[in-house]
Amino acid sequence: MSTSFGGTGFGKGPGTFGLGDLGAGVWEALDQMRTAFEPRTSSPRMKSGDVRAAVLTLLAEKPMHGYQIIQEIDERSGGSWKPSAGSVYPTLQLLADEGLITAEEAGGRKTYSLTEAGRIDADAAAQSSAPWESTPRESSRKTALPKAGVELAQAAAQVARTGTPEQVHQAVEIIDDARRRLYALLAQG
Numbered sequence: 588m589s590t591s592f593g594g595t596g597f598g599k600g601p602g603t604f605g606l607g608d609l610g611a612g613v614w615e616a617l618d619q620m621r622t623a624f625e626p627r628t629s630s631p632r633m634k635s636g637d638v639r640a641a642v643l644t645l646l647a648e649k650p651m652h653g654y655q656i657i658q659e660i661d662e663r664s665g666g667s668w669k670p671s672a673g674s675v676y677p678t679l680q681l682l683a684d685e686g687l688i689t690a691e692e693a694g695g696r697k698t699y700s701l702t703e704a705g706r707i708d709a710d711a712a713a714q715s716s717a718p719w720e721s722t723p724r725e726s727s728r729k730t731a732l733p734k735a736g737v738e739l740a741q742a743a744a745q746v747a748r749t750g751t752p753e754q755v756h757q758a759v760e761i762i763d764d765a766r767r768r769l770y771a772l773l774a775q776g
Contacts, residue, residue, distance in 0.1 A: 647701060647713065652696045653672065686704055
């Protein structure tokens with residue numbers, strides 16, 4: 588049984604769908620939105636020396652575990668550089684092999700801290716700017732809009748699944764207004 592909203596796209600007959608189909612349509616739109624932003628903006632490829640310098644710089648501030656290091660670099664670069672675990676953990680192992688850091692296991696997690704030799708290397712690395720300061724913040728600007736769009740689509744899907752017919756109708760009006768305002772923004776200049 589199909590519930591009609593009296594508007595285009597709802598009701599009975601070809602090209603229309605009922606409330607039960609609405610959630611699937613929103614998820615399809617979400618998938619289309621994701622592909623509209625592809626190819627995804629990728630983080631700049633950093634040299635292994637940059638990962639090393641970043642790790643030393645952060646550990647000079649306080650002991651951290653690997654995940655904290657990854658999150659801290661991501662945050663300090665404004666989201667434009669998030670090194671992978673595949674680059675951070677081997678760097679940590681290399682620094683440990685060189686005697687620049689030590690690892691202490693607590694609660695199933697290794698926390699890394701600098702040795703005296705590591706402090707000397709960290710001080711030398713501090714003479715230049717931190718690696719995350721040299722990453723272009725342009726990519727964080729480029730990722731903010733797709734993220735906002737995906738979050739909007741998720742909210743629309745939630746309204747489609749659990750909202751009343753009137754709430755769904757109001758949500759469509761809100762999204763239509765947002766679309767018009769975005770195009771108007773582009774028309775300004």
